[in-house]
Amino acid sequence: MQARIDCFYCYFKQIANCMDIAGIEEDRQYQIFFDLMDDIKKMDRYRTPAENTTEMLMKLYRKIDNNDPFKESKEKSNTLALELYPALKDHLQKSTDKLYDALKISVAGNIIDLGIQKDYDLDASLQYSLKEGFSKNDYPRFVEKLAASDSVIIIGDNAGEIVFDRLLVEELIRLGKKITYLVKDSPVLNDATMDDARQAGMDKIATVTTTGSHYLGAPLTKISDEVSKLLEKSSLVISKGQANFETLEHEELAKDRIFFLLKIKCACIGQAAGANLGDIVFFTR
Template sequence: MKNLLAKFNPPKTVSEDFIFSVHEILGDNRSMINPKLATNIQRFAKQKLNTKDLYASEKLSANKILLADYEYWRNYIDNSNNPFYTAVRLAVAGNIIDYGAHSVNGDIKEQIKDLINTPFAIDKSKEFKKAIDKAERILYLGDNAGEVFFDRLLLETIRHPKVTFVTRGAPVINDVTIEDAKQVGIDNICEIIDNGFDAPSTLLEFCSDEFKLAYNSADLIISKGQGNFEGLMNEKHPNTFFLLMAKCEPMAEMLGCSMNDLIVTQLN
């Protein structure tokens, strides 16, 4: 939150009230699940700082930076020994682009390149490939702007005829919106819908009827990022694969891995 105050530089009285109120929200909602708590804080921040999109410039910048290197990454995948596996690795590595978890520092491209050769701590990519090949309808749950560029590369590599890509219902942190997804060309590959809610996650009870219909109709869910994992890990969809980086110790402990590990997993 200090970074937001430095960015928007509100009057001192607003800053002090903002910090006090955020601590109050945290103290009063200790039992609330993290994605819902983050939603409440983000809504409060947008109200206090008088903006609809706290990270609009960062999202635009991340998308532009990565789009400029499209040919580099497309060739990197296509010329690899296993294009599918390489595209999955890039899609998971792209999960580092997260201003909410403070995981972005400096050159995005260099950070991705450093992660490409990091082995998956949990690797169910073979099972993932089989599930894609069998699926008739795929629902792909996006996570962050910038990262969505690598989702595009994976979707291009998969070349599945019936994929629906899902964004957040409104701006929250640097999570992907329909506008962000269109900026990197996802709309040229598949249908895009939003989930009807502004959590940095997928919380089914709050999502739109349109999204719930798509979710229940899909025979494969591809869920990107820790936020979506937190929202869906206790749901009962029979075929969900999670592609993420473990960004906090409690989540890493629950998954049986270390913080910042890269993961492709399926919960049964």
């Protein structure tokens, strides 16, 4: 997915949120904004928003001398999600379609996007996901593909959300599947890293590996060769969140193998996905 004119708003919003969370004094924020404007003007509009955002953030991190400004926020998100975990586990035990509900719980955590919004309501997101379900839904196709697959790759997204993904992973394991869960190699925004996987307990139930990259999403030219080959060989992949969608939806390897699981938090993403703002979707190309 190529960047669009509306992406510029998000670039600025993410800079502002990051500096606010990092506690940067307001006068210094103005100067950093002015400095980064020259870089934003040079961004390649034909690349994905995720790639442009990543490179802008890395410049910002250097300017504020902080390579993980969201560290404390990520830990809090994981802690909050872990507090909800027992009740959600109990809900799944009573479900008549555990896998389907596990997917809906997993996508509920996608609301934790601190780059765009500093506040979120996890409980409301869970209630919406479980009640409303997917507006675009390829679940029957997924079940068909799953029956023919021994393993599943899940491309993770945010901290906190990874706890909800754990419930999905546990259900897939119950169905006899081997799971590889991908996290970022180093911090960017509030994306999950190996530290978050350990806090969420994901490392105890799945093979957790990094993308070999700090880039948002999973751009094939930026992730490690090992992970790129892993995606190419896999028969079934679940891609969480908007950045993964941005970087993979146009790739040939995505067709009928990568299932995108996300909440639509951007009109441009909605247009590309064929859904409305606020929808949750689960579909493949």
